[in-house]
Each structure stands twice: as C-alpha cells, then as structure tokens.
Amino acid sequence: MKLQVAMDVLTTEAALTLAAQVAPHVDIIELGTPLIKAEGLRAVTAIKAAHPDKIVFADLKTMDAGELEADIAFAAGADLVTVLGTAGDSTIIGAVAAATKHGKGIVVDLIGVADKVTRAREVTALGAQFVEMHAGLDEQAEPGFSLATLLNQGETAKVPFSLAGGVNLSTISSVQRAGATVAVAGGAIYGAEDPAAAAAALRAAII
C-alpha cells in the first residue's frame, strides 16, 4: 500500500516546506483543493520541480469541463488529477481522455456519493486509474462519524481504491486490511508537531 500526504496548507511556500520534510516517507504528494484554489496550478509546477521522483496529485475535485481542467493540471506537472464521482460520465470521460493524452491518470473522488460501491465500479469502467473512498473534513466533523462504513465500501467495491477520511496511526492498519492501494493522510501529518516523524510512523505501520 502506498502512502499519500494531503497538503491542506494555503501557500506554495508552506507546501514546499512540508513536502521537503515528508517526501522521504511518502509515495504521493497531494496538493489539496484549498491550496490550488489559493495559489493556482503554479503550486503544482513548483512541487513537481522540487520532487520530480514523486507522484504529484492535484486535488482539483473537477465537476465540469473534465478534459480542459485535467489537461491544464497535467500540463502544469500533475501525475494524478481528481474528478468528482458526482460529475456526469461525460466529464469523467473527458478527464480520462486528457490523462491518456499526457500518459497520466485520473482519480475519481467519491466524496458525497451515496452509493460509492456502484459508482466506483462505473467510473473504473470509464477509465479511472483508481477511486478515492473519501469522507471529507466536514463529514468527519459530523457527530457519529466512523471510518468503518468507508472501509467496508472499499472492500466491497473490488476495484482499486485509495482511502481518505482522517487516516491516522491508529487506523492505517485497518485501511491496509480493507485492501486499499493508497492510504491518504492529511491532518495526521501536516497537523503533527513533527510532520516528518508522523509520516515516518505511518509508513512504518504499513506492512
């Protein structure tokens, strides 16, 4: 299982600092949606230039204009770009076309999708490299939130998936047991006193 750091920071400078700290311990470096909204795709170019050996993940969460948005993110240096599973099939097909043109990949983020298992299978058939079983920051803050449902949906879908929803040291083993190909950790890394040590500990927990 690969480890992905989600950099939900707000400046390119902060992202470059964080990426430099954690890169030795992660496989995928994600530029979070707020970072891209604040800084634009220049932040993607800066991270790829600093870490050409890492998979750079641009969390665009595209909902429309799939081909155009994915195309500009790949041109900026992204290796993986997200499209929302709630988008129409034509948006996902367009984004996959851009990925094929650049020799890169589309990840379909299933945040907000009620039937994640069915949609995961549909978008995988449309050419998504993998889906993201995702409970967003707002959903995580809702009373009674538990990762268990998400883990179960990932296990049931039987397609390649990443899992994001407040993954931390006490849950990363269950993410691996559910069969995820990628564990995504944001707050557990960037919110730690020592992000490098936090990333190293998550990596060490992966068997």
Ligand SMILES: O=C(CO)[C@H](O)[C@H](O)COP(=O)(O)O
């Ligand atoms: O995409 C996101 C929010 O929409 C986050 O980057 C993702 O949820 C991972 O962060 P965390 O581990 O803090 O939940």
